[in-house]
Amino acid sequence: MAAPASEQIIRQMFATFTDFSTSLDQLQAFLTSDYQQIVDGRALRLDDFLTHAQALREALQSLEITVERIICQEDMAATVHVARAIRPSGHISTIRVIAFFQLREGRIALVDELTHVLEGNSEDKTLGSLQ
Numbered sequence: 001m002a003a004p005a006s007e008q009i010i011r012q013m014f015a016t017f018t019d020f021s022t023s024l025d026q027l028q029a030f031l032t033s034d035y036q037q038i039v040d041g042r043a044l045r046l047d048d049f050l051t052h053a054q055a056l057r058e059a060l061q062s063l064e065i066t067v068e069r070i071i072c073q074e075d076m077a078a079t080v081h082v083a084r085a086i087r088p089s090g091h092i093s094t095i096r097v098i099a100f101f102q103l104r105e106g107r108i109a110l111v112d113e114l115t116h117v118l119e120g121n122s123e124d125k126t127l128g129s130l131q
Contacts, residue, residue, distance in 0.1 A: 006072040006103050010079065013108060014065045020057045024050050032109040039113055061086045077101040082118070093120035 013030040016022050028050060035046040044052060056063060062085070069080040078100050085093040099113035 005106070006075065006077045006101070007070055009103060009106065009108065010070065010072075010077055010101060011067065014067070014081070017053060018063045018065055020060075020062070024053060027053055030108055032104055032107045035107075035109060037111045037113070040115055056085075059087065061088045075103045077103070091120070094118040095120070 009030060013027070016027050016030065028046070031046060031049070033046065035049060037044040037049050064084045065081050066084070067079055067081045069078075071078050079097070081097050081099065083093075083095045083097060085095070087093075094117070096116045096118050097113050099111055101108055102110035
């Protein structure tokens with residue numbers, strides 16, 4: 001897969017992930033059936049990730065992801081991105097994420113990421129794997 005295609009897939013997945021009006025099926029279309037995400041050492045399978053996405057939709061008013069850097073090479077990519085979450089209470093969490101992506105046949109198969117809370121409280125450390 002060409003690097004521009006990988007970048008486009010990742011950016012489209014982020015747009016779908018943060019658009020709470022989209023269905024989880026639309027989000028799942030970006031992922032392989034054996035998808036795995038590792039967040040700060042915690043492993044999520046596809047079903048866990050979809051539960052995570054739903055939990056965020058229920059816990060947050062909005063979520064924005066800004067890609068600061070992205071590097072793609074064939075079926076691999078790395079990003080530095082910032083997630084800004086707003087809860088219904090108005091509490092804002094800002095989390096910096098460094099992520100490695102492995103793609104296969106036009107879908108994301110693996111995301112391995114480390115997170116760092118820039119703004120928020122200690123609870124916000126678990127937003128990346130909220131169930």
